[in-house]
Amino acid sequence: MTENRIKIVEKILDANDRLANENRRRLDAAAIYSINLMASPGAGKTSFILSTINALLSEDIQIGVIEGDTAPVTIDSDKINAAGMPAVQVNTGGECHMDAVMVENALDQLPLTNLDLVVVENVGNLICPAAFNLGTHSNVLIASVPEGDDKPYKYPNIYRGLDVLIINKIDLLPYIDFDMEYFQKGVEMLNPGLKTFAVSCKTDEGLDDWIDWLRSRLPNR
Amino acid sequence: MHELSVTESVLEIACRHAENAQASQVTDIHLVIGHLSSIIDESVIFYWNIISKDTLCEGAELHFIRVPAILVCLNCNNEYKLEGELTPCPNCNSAKIRVVSGDEFHLDSIEIQR
Numbered sequence: 380m381t382e383n384r385i386k387i388v389e390k391i392l393d394a395n396d397r398l399a400n401e402n403r404r405r406l407d408a409a410a411i412y413s414i415n416l417m418a419s420p421g422a423g424k425t426s427f428i429l430s431t432i433n434a435l436l437s438e439d440i441q442i443g444v445i446e447g448d449t450a451p452v453t454i455d456s457d458k459i460n461a462a463g464m465p466a467v468q469v470n471t472g473g474e475c476h477m478d479a480v481m482v483e484n485a486l487d488q489l490p491l492t493n494l495d496l497v498v499v500e501n502v503g504n505l506i507c508p509a510a511f512n513l514g515t516h517s518n519v520l521i522a523s524v525p526e527g528d529d530k531p532y533k534y535p536n537i538y539r540g541l542d543v544l545i546i547n548k549i550d551l552l553p554y555i556d557f558d559m560e561y562f563q564k565g566v567e568m569l570n571p572g573l574k575t576f577a578v579s580c581k582t583d584e585g586l587d588d589w590i591d592w593l594r595s596r597l598p599n600r
Numbered sequence: 601m602h603e604l605s606v607t608e609s610v611l612e613i614a615c616r617h618a619e620n621a622q623a624s625q626v627t628d629i630h631l632v633i634g635h636l637s638s639i640i641d642e643s644v645i646f647y648w649n650i651i652s653k654d655t656l657c658e659g660a661e662l663h664f665i666r667v668p669a670i671l672v673c674l675n676c677n678n679e680y681k682l683e684g685e686l687t688p689c690p691n692c693n694s695a696k697i698r699v700v701s702g703d704e705f706h707l708d709s710i711e712i713q714r
């Protein structure tokens with residue numbers, strides 16, 4: 380019997396990354412832009428998707444939504460369907476994040492040839508989704524005002540991987556002690572120059588700039 | 601965080617390499633985990649003992665090699681270690697910083713018997 384040490388050096392989430400690359404190829408082949416939308420529970424992910432759908436309604440832009448929840452509920456996907464867009468509900472079975480396999484399976488259930496945009500509403504959580512690449516074109520985080528201004532300091536990893544930051548519920552700024560300068564200083568340390576939109580899904584303030592940015596990303600537009 | 605899926609990935613990688621090396625058993629597994637990758641060792645070990653049963657990795661011991669989070673200030677080049685919350689450069693207070701290490705998250709090596 381011989382003892383041996385074998386050098387491996389393989390990223391622990393390598394299998395997920397490989398599948399994520401396949402998801403990306405599939406989305407690209409269908410000329411679809413895709414977003415991994417992350418936030419803590421209740422930050423306004425579904426509201427933001429609905430606002431985006433409404434803003435683009437008159438332009439015949441088709442948006443497919445993948446709704447991740449840790450429980451077998453259809454609350455969020457029902458809302459998307461009611462807004463006239465296709466949605467797939469994914470039950471993560473208690474897992475705290477979506478991974479590339481779940482997105483692969485969900486893509487099978489979406490009418491990809493008709494879509495311009497796919498939005499994945501990740502599980503409400505600021506820690507785990509940051510570690511799992513889904514293959515989407517951009518990582519977008521919604522930080523909402525009532526969560527407080529210290530979140531970049533407490534959840535640095537999720538901010539580091541972002542392409543876009545949405546500050547939501549700015550209609551509540553008069554009622555909440557939220558130091559915008561302190562918040563943005565934390566963001567700047569983690570992700571210098573991060574593209575940021577301050578919006579309210581209640582009053583629609585600030586949404587136009589986001590829609591302009593999004594429109595510029597869509598292939599064939 | 602998601603310790604179960606992490607543990608499953610570790611098992612898959614270790615078993616695959618052990619099979620390729622025609623091992624009869626894996627005795628030790630060395631993981632390199634950066635300080636910024638928040639993984640709880642105890643939960644990984646807890647899941648490990650359950651899911652490694654009846655595999656080449658049953659009974660293998662997990663070793664966690666921790667890599668500290670090191671930041672560098674882009675203003676004054678000062679390198680500093682991050683222990684707790686994110687802070688600007690302690691030397692010049694600049695917020696222009698870059699992460700040098702702490703993101704590591706890989707399986708470094710396994711020890712096997714043939």
Ligand SMILES: Nc1nc2c(ncn2[C@@H]2O[C@H](COP(=O)(O)OP(=O)(O)OP(=O)(O)O)[C@@H](O)[C@H]2O)c(=O)[nH]1
Binds near residue numbers: 423424425426502547
């Ligand atoms: N005042 C105010 N309320 C908002 C805004 N956006 C969302 N809300 C409210 O915040 C609550 C949560 O919104 P959702 O869109 O369900 O949040 P979510 O992030 O999808 O929640 P989960 O999917 O459960 O994690 C709802 O009561 C929304 O009406 C906003 O801009 N201003």
Ligand SMILES: [Mg+2]
Binds near residue numbers: 426455500
């Ligand atoms: Mg929701």
Ligand SMILES: [Zn+2]
Binds near residue numbers: 674676691692
């Ligand atoms: Zn400095």
